Amino acid sequence: RKEVEQDPGPFNVPEGATVAFNCTYSNSASQSFFWYRQDCRKEPKLLMSVYSSGNEDGRFTAQLNRASQYISLLIRDSKLSDSATYLCVVVPFSGGYNKLIFGAGTRLAVHP
Amino acid sequence: DGGITQSPKYLFRKEGQNVTLSCEQNLNHDAMYWYRQDPGQGLRLIYYSQIVNDFQKGDIAEGYSVSREKKESFPLTVTSAQKNPTAFYLCASSIGQTSTNEKLFFGSGTQLSVL
Numbered sequence: 330r331k332e333v334e335q336d337p338g339p340f341n342v343p344e345g346a347t348v349a350f351n352c353t354y355s356n357s358a359s360q361s362f363f364w365y366r367q368d369c370r371k372e373p374k375l376l377m378s379v380y381s382s383g384n385e386d387g388r389f390t391a392q393l394n395r396a397s398q399y400i401s402l403l404i405r406d407s408k409l410s411d412s413a414t415y416l417c418v419v420v421p422f423s424g425g426y427n428k429l430i431f432g433a434g435t436r437l438a439v440h441p
Numbered sequence: 442d443g444g445i446t447q448s449p450k451y452l453f454r455k456e457g458q459n460v461t462l463s464c465e466q467n468l469n470h471d472a473m474y475w476y477r478q479d480p481g482q483g484l485r486l487i488y489y490s491q492i493v494n495d496f497q498k499g500d501i502a503e504g505y506s507v508s509r510e511k512k513e514s515f516p517l518t519v520t521s522a523q524k525n526p527t528a529f530y531l532c533a534s535s536i537g538q539t540s541t542n543e544k545l546f547f548g549s550g551t552q553l554s555v556l
Contacts, residue, residue, distance in 0.1 A: 333483065372531060372547035373484070416483070429545065431476075431483035 330355055333419050335432040342439055346407045350435045352417030353399045361420035362393055362400050366413045367434065373416055376402075407439045443468045447532050447548035453556050454519065454526060462517045462551045464532035470546070471537045473515040477501060478529040478550075487530075490515055491537070519553060527554050 335352045342348050354362075362379035377384065379391040379400050390403040400419075404411055417432035445466040454460045466473065472491050476484040486499030490509040504523025509515055515534075519526045532548040 337481065370529065370550065370552065372549050373545075374547070375544055428486065429484075431485075433481055433483045 331432075332356060332421075332430050333417055333432040335415075335417050335435045337433060337435060339436040339438050342407055342437070344407055344409060344439055344441055346439075347403065347405050348407060348437060349401055349403045350415055350417075350437075351399050351401050352419075352432055352435075353397075354417075354419045354430075355398070356419070356421045357395075357398060359398075359419045359421045362391075363418040363420075363429075364389075364391055364400075364402050365416040365418055365431075367416055368413050373431075376415070404437075407437075409439050409441065412437055412439045445532055445534055445546055445548035447530075447551050449551060450549070452551055452553045454553060455556050457521045459518055459520050460553070462519070462530055462532075462553070464515045464517065464548055465513055466515075466534045466546070466548075467513060468534055468546060469512070470534035471512070472535045473509070474533040474535075474545070475499075475505070475507065475515070475517045476531045476533065478531060484531065487517065529553075 333354050364376040365373040366376045367373040377386050377391050379393045383392045388405045392401045414434040414436045416434045419430045448463045474489045475487040478484050485501050487505050488507040490496040493512050496507050496509050506518045530551045533545045535545050
């Protein structure tokens with residue numbers, strides 16, 4: 330089983346739709362979680378951190394479920410500019426170097 | 442503007458050739474990293490450096506080498522021992538490694554292909 334798993338998609342949705350991605354992780358001791366956005370052949374950019382209580386940033390909502398070991402990203406009112414690959418990132422309890430574990434990403438395509 | 446600069450954007454390697462990817466940052470970050478990204482896979486850590494003159498192997502270091510002679514620079518050499526070098530290479534930096542919540546700053550990447 331991969332350490333971090335994501336549905337590769339693509340998710341094809343019309344503008345204005347609500348779309349949700351899930352990401353599961355295998356290490357129950359993982360302590361930090363992030364969503365990054367990556368456009369084709371560009372560098373990943375931090376979208377948001379994921380906190381235990383859930384957090385929202387405009388149209389984006391991130392949730393963490395430690396019991397079931399998954400995190401989610403909800404995008405409301407999708408825009409064409411949201412088209413990208415969304416990477417789930419998990420930081421296990423390493424006690425040492427900053428070892429981020431990246432999922433393979435979920436591709437989102439928003440169409441008019 | 443502060444940031445990370447990777448060069449070149451595209452690089453071609455011939456059989457048996459060593460090539461070096463450049464990574465420079467002016468963010469005054471202590472920690473720097475090299476990742477490899479293949480289609481359909483997550484980023485995998487090649488090497489990382491916590492401080493000048495020190496670096497550690499990541500998960501897929503075989504066939505690669507690095508140096509960290511200056512805080513600003515962390516070049517990656519893809520040696521002829523790396524049999525499958527075609528990939529998108531990303532350099533990143535962070536302030537340090539004292540916190541697992543530290544944000545990574547990425548360069549714009551280098552696409553390496555084999556001729």
